[in-house]
Amino acid sequence: MKENVASTVVFILLLFLNINLLNGQSPPGKPEIIKCRSPEKETFTCWWKPGADGGLPTSYTLTYHKEGETLTHECPDYKTGGPNSCYFNKKHTSIWTIYIITINATNQMGSCSSDPRYVDVTYIVEPDPPVNLTLELKQPEDKKPYLWMRWFPPTLVDVRSGWLTLQYEIRLKPEKSAEWEIHFAGQQTQFKILSLYPGQKYLVQVRCKPDHGFWSEWSPESSIQIPNDFTMKDSTVWIFVAVLSAVFCLIMVWAVALKGYSMVSCILPPVPGPKIKGFDTHLLEKGKSEELLSALGCQEFPPTSDCEDLLVEFLEVDDSEDQQLMPAHSKEHPGQGMKPTHLDPDSDSGRGSCDSPSLLSEKCEEPRANPSTFQTPEGIEKPENPPKNVTHTWDPQSTSLEGKIPYFHIDGSKSSTWPLPQPPNQHNFRSSYHNIADICQLATGAAGASATFLDKTDKHAFKSSKTIETGAEGKAAEQREVESFPSKTDQDTAWLPPQEKTPFLSVKALDYVEIHKVDKDGALSLLLKQKENSDQTEKPSIPETSKEYAKVSQVTDNNILVLTQDPRAPNLALFEEQAKEAPPSLPQNQAQKDLASFTAPPGNCRLQLGGLDYLDPAGFMHSFQ
Amino acid sequence: MDKKRSSLKAGSLLLLLLLVSDLLLCKSVASLPICPSGAVNCQVSLRELFDRAVILSHYIHNLSSEMFNEFDKRYAQGRGFVTKAINSCHTSSLSTPEDKEQAQQIHHEDLLNLILRVLRSWNDPLYHLVSEVRGMQEAPEAILSKAIEIEEQNRRLLEGMEKIVGQVQPGIKENEVYSVWSGLPSLQMADEDSRLFAFYNLLHCLRRDSHKIDNYLKLLKCRIVYDSNC
Numbered sequence: 001m002k003e004n005v006a007s008t009v010v011f012i013l014l015l016f017l018n019i020n021l022l023n024g025q026s027p028p029g030k031p032e033i034i035k036c037r038s039p040e041k042e043t044f045t046c047w048w049k050p051g052a053d054g055g056l057p058t059s060y061t062l063t064y065h066k067e068g069e070t071l072t073h074e075c076p077d078y079k080t081g082g083p084n085s086c087y088f089n090k091k092h093t094s095i096w097t098i099y100i101i102t103i104n105a106t107n108q109m110g111s112c113s114s115d116p117r118y119v120d121v122t123y124i125v126e127p128d129p130p131v132n133l134t135l136e137l138k139q140p141e142d143k144k145p146y147l148w149m150r151w152f153p154p155t156l157v158d159v160r161s162g163w164l165t166l167q168y169e170i171r172l173k174p175e176k177s178a179e180w181e182i183h184f185a186g187q188q189t190q191f192k193i194l195s196l197y198p199g200q201k202y203l204v205q206v207r208c209k210p211d212h213g214f215w216s217e218w219s220p221e222s223s224i225q226i227p228n229d230f231t232m233k234d235s236t237v238w239i240f241v242a243v244l245s246a247v248f249c250l251i252m253v254w255a256v257a258l259k260g261y262s263m264v265s266c267i268l269p270p271v272p273g274p275k276i277k278g279f280d281t282h283l284l285e286k287g288k289s290e291e292l293l294s295a296l297g298c299q300e301f302p303p304t305s306d307c308e309d310l311l312v313e314f315l316e317v318d319d320s321e322d323q324q325l326m327p328a329h330s331k332e333h334p335g336q337g338m339k340p341t342h343l344d345p346d347s348d349s350g351r352g353s354c355d356s357p358s359l360l361s362e363k364c365e366e367p368r369a370n371p372s373t374f375q376t377p378e379g380i381e382k383p384e385n386p387p388k389n390v391t392h393t394w395d396p397q398s399t400s401l402e403g404k405i406p407y408f409h410i411d412g413s414k415s416s417t418w419p420l421p422q423p424p425n426q427h428n429f430r431s432s433y434h435n436i437a438d439i440c441q442l443a444t445g446a447a448g449a450s451a452t453f454l455d456k457t458d459k460h461a462f463k464s465s466k467t468i469e470t471g472a473e474g475k476a477a478e479q480r481e482v483e484s485f486p487s488k489t490d491q492d493t494a495w496l497p498p499q500e501k502t503p504f505l506s507v508k509a510l511d512y513v514e515i516h517k518v519d520k521d522g523a524l525s526l527l528l529k530q531k532e533n534s535d536q537t538e539k540p541s542i543p544e545t546s547k548e549y550a551k552v553s554q555v556t557d558n559n560i561l562v563l564t565q566d567p568r569a570p571n572l573a574l575f576e577e578q579a580k581e582a583p584p585s586l587p588q589n590q591a592q593k594d595l596a597s598f599t600a601p602p603g604n605c606r607l608q609l610g611g612l613d614y615l616d617p618a619g620f621m622h623s624f625q
Numbered sequence: 626m627d628k629k630r631s632s633l634k635a636g637s638l639l640l641l642l643l644l645v646s647d648l649l650l651c652k653s654v655a656s657l658p659i660c661p662s663g664a665v666n667c668q669v670s671l672r673e674l675f676d677r678a679v680i681l682s683h684y685i686h687n688l689s690s691e692m693f694n695e696f697d698k699r700y701a702q703g704r705g706f707v708t709k710a711i712n713s714c715h716t717s718s719l720s721t722p723e724d725k726e727q728a729q730q731i732h733h734e735d736l737l738n739l740i741l742r743v744l745r746s747w748n749d750p751l752y753h754l755v756s757e758v759r760g761m762q763e764a765p766e767a768i769l770s771k772a773i774e775i776e777e778q779n780r781r782l783l784e785g786m787e788k789i790v791g792q793v794q795p796g797i798k799e800n801e802v803y804s805v806w807s808g809l810p811s812l813q814m815a816d817e818d819s820r821l822f823a824f825y826n827l828l829h830c831l832r833r834d835s836h837k838i839d840n841y842l843k844l845l846k847c848r849i850v851y852d853s854n855c
Binding site: 041042067068090093094095096097098100116118120122158159160161162163165211212 | 683686687690707708711712717721723724725726728729833836837839840843844845846847848851853854855
């Protein structure tokens with residue numbers, strides 16, 4: 001019985017419940033906030049999604065409270081944003097503040113609340129699309145036609161005060177096309193499109209984005225029809241120009257290919273390299289004088305015979321064969337206390353002359369205007385014309401070799417093309433500088449080695465070549481010794497075979513001294529150059545004059561030795577003495593390596609050391625007094 | 626008769642005084658002119674200074690935003706930090722305008738000084754942020770590099786702002802007021818959750834304050850340089 005009652009009650013209850021369930025009424029489901037947006041960072045709207053309504057009419061309320069406040073508010077406006085929305089107007093909107101928003105769904109059965117949503121208006125800004133998009137085709141006179149579009153920011157957004165800063169983007173496509181062409185427009189409210197297909201209808205849209213927010217929707221499409229004649233009229237011009245320039249380039253290439261070499265050589269003429277035929281620079285560099293001498297065809301060295309007739313040969317230099325000259329010896333000025341010469345940088349092509357400023361010592365009072373030519377020294381006979389005296393030219397016809405002092409400058413710094421000692425057969429004196437040794441040799445009639453300088457073909461021009469040769473025999477050894485003097489022999493160093501027998505006496509300011517001989521210490525015996533006939537005398541002869549240069553009054557820093565007369569008779573001893581002292585003075589001069597050391601004839605060979613590789617033995621005589 | 630005259634005189638005198646005082650008062654209420662020295666280059670250089678400042682502030686906020694998002698994605702998921710990071714910024718004591726109307730009502734000098742205060746308040750936290758992020762386990766390179774960059778740019782922006790202030794209101798040197806940050810112990814807590822929340826909070830406040838500065842500067846730029854016609 002009781003069981004029956006109990007079961008009945010349960011049954012009724014269940015029935016009741018079922019009836020209710022069959023009716024579908026329940027408390028509302030949980031609503032959910034979909035999104036909150038602010039179109040201009042001054043107001044915002046939140047939308048929610050209702051949950052199940054439980055079969056009963058359900059009402060929704062939105063409640064919120066702000067960060068830092070305890071008060072809970074309800075949504076001020078449910079209408080403006082549409083159904084299931086809440087609009088917060090300016091009064092109710094605070095930026096940089098978190099809103100904690102909750103939706104409450106309530107129905108007869110019960111209520112349900114959503115999860116709270118934390119909203120900061122700062123980060124939910126999504127503006128409306130830009131408005132008033134206008135399109136216009138512009139075809140200016142001389143320029144390309146283009147599509148010009150402009151728009152305005154959305155009405156609600158306050159751009160003028162800087163509250164929001166907008167950036168824009170446009171996109172366009174031909175009507176039938178599927179792909180949009182997107183362009184970023186920055187903060188400007190207009191845009192130009194240049195590449196358009198004529199005859200098409202284009203659709204254009206624009207959207208905007210605030211500085212820290214979301215992109216807006218695309219604006220409604222604007223369309224425009226491109227006329228058929230909307231072409232790039234100047235494209236044909238460009239095609240024409242391109243073809244012309246291509247043709248021009250082809251022609252240039254063809255011309256260059258055909259005549260490239262001659263054109264290049266016309267523009268950039270090859271630089272001549274000075275050479276002396278038959279001269280082996282490598283041998284020079286090695287400093288093996290024997291080999292060099294032998295290569296040059298030198299005979300015994302130094303010359304043994306006195307060369308009375310040793311004439312100072314004059315170098316005749318002319319312009320024709322610069323290129324044959326040896327590479328310029330670097331010239332060095334031994335600063336030996338000589339009077340400074342006129343050391344002009346001699347940049348000519350390799351000529352040296354007494355005229356050249358570099359050659360001129362104090363003896364040459366006037367540097368000539370044309371320093372690059374050698375001229376025959378006028379000789380002692382014309383001392384009054386010092387400049388001329390110092391010029392040397394090889395003049396086959398010149399008869400006044402004797403007694404003439406060749407002025408040689410050993411110029412350490414010039415790069416003029418000194419004709420280095422060459423094989424006698426090959427040297428063309430006429431076009432070359434002679435280094436001091438050459439001149440000295442010639443002057444003193446030094447043997448052998450000097451002959452090497454001389455061009456055998458021009459032998460007549462070199463009076464002293466024979467004398468040199470004569471002296472060469474016994475002097476080879478001394479030559480070597482002498483040659484080894486200058487610690488650094490440069491190219492400009494005179495190639496002076498030792499002379500033994502030609503005490504050189506010379507007289508005047510511009511006298512030429514002849515190197516008589518060079519003894520084993522490298523002392524140069526100098527002879528005053530006598531007047532000699534044009535024939536080369538092979539014997540150095542004691543000059544008749546009693547004048548004799550046996551002293552080096554000073555040495556200029558151009559390696560020019562200034563000799564003075566020494567009334568003493570020349571004697572070997574003196575020379576030897578002198579010679580002893582001469583060598584030390586030599587090494588100071590040279591810095592060039594090309595030729596073997598030049599032997600500065602001590603004493604009377606008045607050679608002036610200057611810029612052009614002349615050796616001035618006066619310098620060596622500096623210590624003799 | 627005399628009384629009338631004297632009263633009339635007094636009345637007119639009073640009126641005159643009132644007028645004069647009104648004028649004076651009106652003048653004093655109005656804000657100081659920009660570029661008071663009238664230097665030739667003042668307007669031009671002010672424009673450049675503002676342009677540069679705006680670029681810097683915009684950049685700093687972008688970095689802060691990215692940094693916050695990365696941290697959130699990586700460390701803060703499911704921890705409910707957002708519910709706790711309420712009213713927890715050290716700069717909330719500085720009374721800053723909370724919407725456009727308030728911002729537009731402030732005088733530009735006050736707004737400039739406010740910006741300076743906020744910037745100065747962040748010198749210390751940024752410095753410690755860098756050092757603490759470095760010390761984090763598996764220090765995230767992206768976050769660290771952004772923190773370093775922000776610190777540097779913040780310094781530059783401060784310099785620029787001081788220059789602007791020097792030009793807009795020369796001679797007026799306000800005391801260096803700023804909010805003191807005392808969150809360093811939280812950043813160094815042993816409890817990982819607490820420590821991560823401290824970072825989250827700091828990055829959240831940085832993002833917000835950098836946005837404020839950026840917004841204020843853009844407002845000022847349009848107002849001062851472009852005469853409210855950007």
